[in-house]
Amino acid sequence: MANILITGCSSGIGLETAKLLKDKGYKVYATARKKEDVLMLQELDFISYKLDVTNSVEITEVLERILKLDKALDAVFNNAGFGQPGAVEDLSTEVLKEQFETNFFGTHELTFQAMKIFRNQGYGKIIQHSSVLGLISLKFRGAYNASKYAIEGLTDTFRQELLNHNGIFISTINTGPVTSKFRENALKMFNKNINAKDSYFRNTYEQELKSRLESKEDTTPFNLPASSVAKVVLKIMKAKKPKPRYYVTIATYLLGFAKRVLSTNLLDKLLNKI
Known part of the structure; x- marks a missing residue:
């Protein structure tokens, strides 16, 4: 039975992926940052550990536990992450660092440690959860855009x-709009870290950004359920030689194509309308 370590399983894509893979017979190590979420996962009959990807000690401890139980690790799904909204000029360096600590450095630390296991055993799969925002950029998402672009470059x-190793594979998933708690969590980070009342974009924040994040209805075009990403992870797990990149949602295909064919000026005008 192949096993997989998944980060960020408290809800959304991480939880749906853990459920699907478990149902398909994989041994899932479902991790979460908060103790209450770990308890929830354990109640769902998952092997679950507390894992904050910004804590290298916790990463080491979880990997050691897995090796103690299974003697091997087959795959890692680097799913943990969040979005920090706000105009670039309203992002302090500290806020940007906080975004990168989870989305980029946390992803790299787990990959860095897992690779030592994969090199030793001669095989393994790394699945990086990127985004359509690792391919194109949208306004007021500068911190998140930058963190995903960084993942793209490193991956x-x-x-x-x-390329010359036939047993270790790394795949990137570029997810478009997917139903999750992403907007809910993004709103919390906006309220926590952005000084909206003193911003040049104060009116835009109130009339557009916050209203979108606060909305209970997701009217985003081409939106898909979190299970759509879970199915791609399952496909990667089944594949002897997984593809290097997988797009999820029509939006990712359309915007990825636009990035390749449009001039920078035309692309900026198109994206500015989204």
Whole structure:
């Protein structure tokens, strides 16, 4: 029975992926940052550990537990992450660092430690959860855009360094609009870290950004359920040689194509309407 370590399983994509893989017979190590979420996962009959990807000690401890139980690790799904909304000029350096600590450095730390296991055993799969916002950029998402672009650059390099290894694979999933608690969590981060009342974009924040984040209805075009990403992870797990990149949602295909064919000026005008 193949096993997989998944980060960020408290809800949404992480939880749906854990459920699907478990139902399909995989041994899932479902992790979460908060103790209450770990308890919830354990009540769902998952092997679950507390894992904050910004804590390298916790990463080491979880990997050691897995190896003690199974002697091997087959795959890692780097899913943990969040979005920090706000105009670039309203993002302090500290806020940007906080975004990168989870989305980029946390992802890298787990990958870094897991690779030592994969090199030793001669096989393994790394699945990086990127985004359509790692391909194109949208306004007021600068911190998140930057963190996903960073994942793209590091993973593209890593993939080249693995070209001559037939047992270790790294795949990137570029997810478009998917139903999850992403907007709810993003609103919390906006309220926590952005000084909206003194911003040049104060009116835009109130009339557009916050109203969208506060909305209980997701009217985003081409939106898909979190299970759509879970199915791609399942496909990667089943594949002997997984593809280097997987797009999820029509929006990702359309915007990825636009990035390739449009001039920068035309692309900016298109994206500014979204």
